[in-house]
Amino acid sequence: MLKEHLDYVADAARLESFRAAIARTVPPGSTVVDLGCGSGVLGLLCLQAGAARVYAIDETDMIEVARETLARAGFADRSTCIRGRSTQLELPERVDLAICDHVGYFGFDYGVIGLLADARRRFLKPGGRLIPQQIRLELAAVGSEKCTELVDNWGAERVPPEFHWLRECSVNTKHPVELGKDDVLTSPAPLAEIDLRADNPEFVSFSAGLQATRDAVMHGLAGWFDCQLSDGVHMTNSPLADRPIHRPQAFLPIAEAVTLHKGDRIHATVIARPADALLAWNVRLPEAGKRFSHSTWHGLPMTPEQLVHANPDRVAKLGREGRARLAVLGYCDGKRSAREIEEAVLREHPQLFPDRAEISRFVARVLGRDAA
Ligand SMILES: C[S@@+](CC[C@H](N)C(=O)[O-])C[C@H]1O[C@@H](n2cnc3c(N)ncnc32)[C@H](O)[C@@H]1O
Structure with missing residues (x-):
């Protein structure tokens, strides 16, 4: 994983372009979300250009690399590193700029369209900017x-x-x-x-x-x-x-x-x-x-399952895992503790899990992924 990010960080032409774009787009004091931040390099460039705060998001262990790098560079107090999928997260405030390098090999093949559409809708202030634009x-x-x-x-x-x-x-x-x-x-x-x-x-x-x-x-x-x-x-x-x-x-x-x-x-x-x-x-x-x-x-x-799902007329039914997730999330109402959720699942859906230990593990996994 680090090797891939070394390639990004060591690409002088790429960094030069991002630095130039950031200089034109990030006035001092701006707030930024760095989507799929990887090593944190784009957020770092924004902070060096005077950004007041960067929210750096990555769904992999690279978030720890970003956290450590930004802290060592002296930006611990102006950066917030968040592990997760950007499309499933909330930010505490709307920001002036969303930045990413999600352009893959062919421009649209790494999901940049959906990623930035979601960021425009949920993360940007009215009039907020994007890097890249087009x-x-x-x-x-x-x-x-x-x-x-x-x-x-x-x-x-x-x-x-x-x-x-x-x-x-x-x-x-x-x-x-x-x-x-x-x-x-x-x-x-x-x-x-x-x-x-x-x-x-x-x-x-x-x-x-x-x-x-x-x-x-x-x-x-x-x-x-x-x-x-x-x-x-x-x-x-x-x-x-x-x-x-x-x-x-x-x-x-x-x-x-x-x-x-x-x-x-x-x-x-x-x-x-x-x-x-x-x-x-x-x-x-x-x-x-x-x-x-x-x-x-x-x-x-x-796979046979993919072939079945490829049929648009098929009516989908939840499997055991889906029913269990639904049960756990159904009890996640902002009031119940994880222990109370476990109790409720155990009481109402005893058939979904072989034992209590598995319920605990499952509840922790679902809440860790889907709940704030
Ligand atoms: C192409 S790399 C770019 C890394 C870094 N922004 C850079 O410019 O060097 C993409 C990174 O985005 C992460 N990623 C992809 N989609 C994501 C998403 N929706 N939410 C959070 N991270 C994502 C991947 O884990 C990977 O680290």
């Missing part, structure tokens, strides 16, 4: 040894043949890949502009027309972002940029390599439901006479 998605056709490997690894000779069927899953997976300029076979096309300050649809479909700039072999599409952190300050992971941040691009494979000739057209559509990390891509190559259709829906074999 994301431009770019798409290009790509071909490289790295791309082939990502798709073909499961079919390689060294892999026992019983596993070769998993190539079908790799070809329906979004892969992080570090591309060079030479791997990009078309000019990038702007795919979409997402304004994070406004409401966005839950389901998006973007199309782009691409054209091969040279003869080459295409292995799929690659997407990346140009993210506007504040007016005039951008950061990008484009492999074509002079000073990109250190972050892979999103590679969307096609089932077979296609030889392109200079000028060949590629019609691409990317369809996504960002909240579910669901992504589909269709590629049509008129000159080569090929069509491909892929989706992360096929990227992993589904």
Whole structure:
């Protein structure tokens, strides 16, 4: 986990962009929520820029790293570190700025739209600001040894043949890949502009027309972002940029390599439901006479339970765990103590738990997660 965050903290281009955006957006005395704070680095930059208070939120153990780092930097009294999922927490006050780096590899694929929509609704003061503000998605056709490997690894000779069927899953997976300029076979096309300050649809479909700039072999599409952190300050992971941040691009494979000739057209559509990390891509190559259709829906074999839940007409019923949670939360009325809740569950729902010790553990777990 620390290794991932070292990559973020050691990325000079990224920090430079955030520092510049913060300088333009955080007047001294501002209050800030740092969503998915990880090491706490973005909150730290805000405090160094004069923020009066930072609420730093992370759902992993990284919250302890953030707490310790901000304290060692002398900001213990101006920072509040909260462990949990931002969408399930309350803040004691509304703030002037919500900041995050939730732009993933392809801009919208790490949940930034939902995260900031929730923060705008529940955490920001009227007129409060966001960093980032806007994301431009770019798409290009790509071909490289790295791309082939990502798709073909499961079919390689060294892999026992019983596993070769998993190539079908790799070809329906979004892969992080570090591309060079030479791997990009078309000019990038702007795919979409997402304004994070406004409401966005839950389901998006973007199309782009691409054209091969040279003869080459295409292995799929690659997407990346140009993210506007504040007016005039951008950061990008484009492999074509002079000073990109250190972050892979999103590679969307096609089932077979296609030889392109200079000028060949590629019609691409990317369809996504960002909240579910669901992504589909269709590629049509008129000159080569090929069509491909892929989706992360096929990227992993589904469990029988997932298949059942995928049926929209199905009427859901709570299982034992769900009924137990409902019982515990039903008694959580802001008046009963944990012991009283245990007693009530034991009295009213004796069939849900084998013994008292399990009730105690379960109540502690549910209250620890869902109650303040
Ligand atoms: C891409 S890292 C960014 C970390 C840090 N903000 C930075 O810029 O270096 C995302 C972090 O957000 C956390 N995270 C993701 N979604 C979250 C959520 N809804 N609430 C709290 N933490 C979240 C993850 O645990 C991870 O530490």
